[in-house]
Amino acid sequence: MYIPPTAPQHGFGGPTYRPAQPMAPHAAYQADDKHAGKSKDPVLTISRWFKTRSSKEKLYLGIGAAVVVLLLMWFVIEDHDSLFVMSEGVHFLGIGVLAYKIIRKRNCGGLSLRSQELTALFLATRLFCSFMMEYDIHTLLDLLTLLATGWVVYTLRGPLRESYQRELDGLNPLIILVPCLLLAVVAHPGTRHAYAFKILWAFCVYLEAVSVLPQLRMMQKAKVVEKFTAHYVFALGLSRFISCAHWVLQILDGDKYLWQALGSGIWPIMVLVSEVVQTFILADFCYYYVKSYAEGTGIIHLPAGIV
Template identity: 65%
Template sequence: MADVTGKVKDPVLVLARWLRNRNARERTMLGVLGGVLLLLLLWRTIEDHDTLFVLAELSHFAGIAVLAFKIHSRKSVAGLSLQTQLLTAIYLSVRLFCSFMMEYDIHTVLDALTLLATCIIVYCMTSTEVALTYQKEQDKVKSYYVVVPCVVLALIAHPSTSHAFPFRALWSFCVYLEAVSVLPQLRMIQKSKVVERFTAHYVFALGLSRFMSCAHWLLQIMEGNKYLLQALGSGLWPVMVLLSEIVQTFILADFCYYYVKSYAEGTGVIRLPTGVV
């Protein structure tokens, strides 16, 4: 019998080549369609939408764990943005404080673990021998450029609950800061164009986390959640929360596309064209 193994086409590679030959507009439309289909799949398979929040936080924690493994195994923090890690530590600290003052649950525990892991990363990047590998000259987006606009926005749009104003403003501040905390990291990636593998895993984990969190709100709207729909029409704050989730998702969408594309092609090397992120 003739060996026909070599004639069998790998469907993943065939699909990857087909996608590569599409123009930018077609790839964008296919990406949107893929996102909608994934939302529908989550809608039909996950009954408790709060599970998506837990998955989002677990994905973020997994991304930090990848960075810790990189630092331990390679003794290097090359490609990592200290500014993004500091911004992450800030919004997690504020959110934990608000959680203990206002309400706390499983999300508080996950936030505490992620904050601890983030602080370890910051310590390694500033106070150990691997700090010598930190590419400070490429980490140009200073944290205060991101923090100050978030503070101003938090004073304008915040929850209208019975809690004291400082707590409400702090809670909205951490929502806005989380939405843009990855910008310094993406700016470093934009400068280098070729993304180091463990850094790419970390950023992809953030993208997956943001998609899960955004999906939580979109699925509730799809199911006609009366409380949420009424809230969206009751003031600026609910709209800003949903907008923040969408902004986070789209900020990372391009990178995640090229991440998946690189592995579909079998290279595992993420090379970004000009203008991405």
């Protein structure tokens, strides 16, 4: 920013000029902020307008935004099966955020070992079933995500165990594992594969839907969510939204095979229900995540009833 020299000061030594002093960095930022506040920045205008809305209005706006995104996916993405690959890719990127945090900060505070172990378990089970029943690009993505999750579990149990907040991560995994296994016995695929494989496949579907519960409970106890952990959980929520969007778009397309499958027994219905449950489990957190950044704080406070 150009600052003209001060007016000449006449004295015994003749006219003297004071050279312009460079503006301090923080002063420059303040000046930019003032200028931005006066200018008609559409992003700032929308952000200020959003802040003045009530909680109910913000909820409706979020639902409306989700519907708009679904419609865009419907028109733009021709092969809706690619959404599954996109979903798994977003999950893998979320693990990458955790890896960055662990390597950069050497700290695993706010991260649930229980959720990471449950994630590793359903990934390992699905990977095993994929090799025994069928394998494709999803098998490769599951392998990469399992390796990354296994490394996170190792750091939580090994090098960084001192920073692991064990007292906040108290949800008993049996509360999650036992119902998932019992449900898998009742509702599982009706394929020609061995009975054990069908049970394991159903088990990993149900376990995936609720594996994030220990992480959400831990964040709820901590009151304030650590930044990188929040990014990771939001990535999980986004991943589930994309996966659930696949089923919604298939229904919008009037997929005859999907309608036939849903009417053929309880298993296809349970798969769809699992997708919906997993999406709604993470929906509350994603709402508070987006709200915190829309308000310009980036600090996420979870209410007591989120889990």
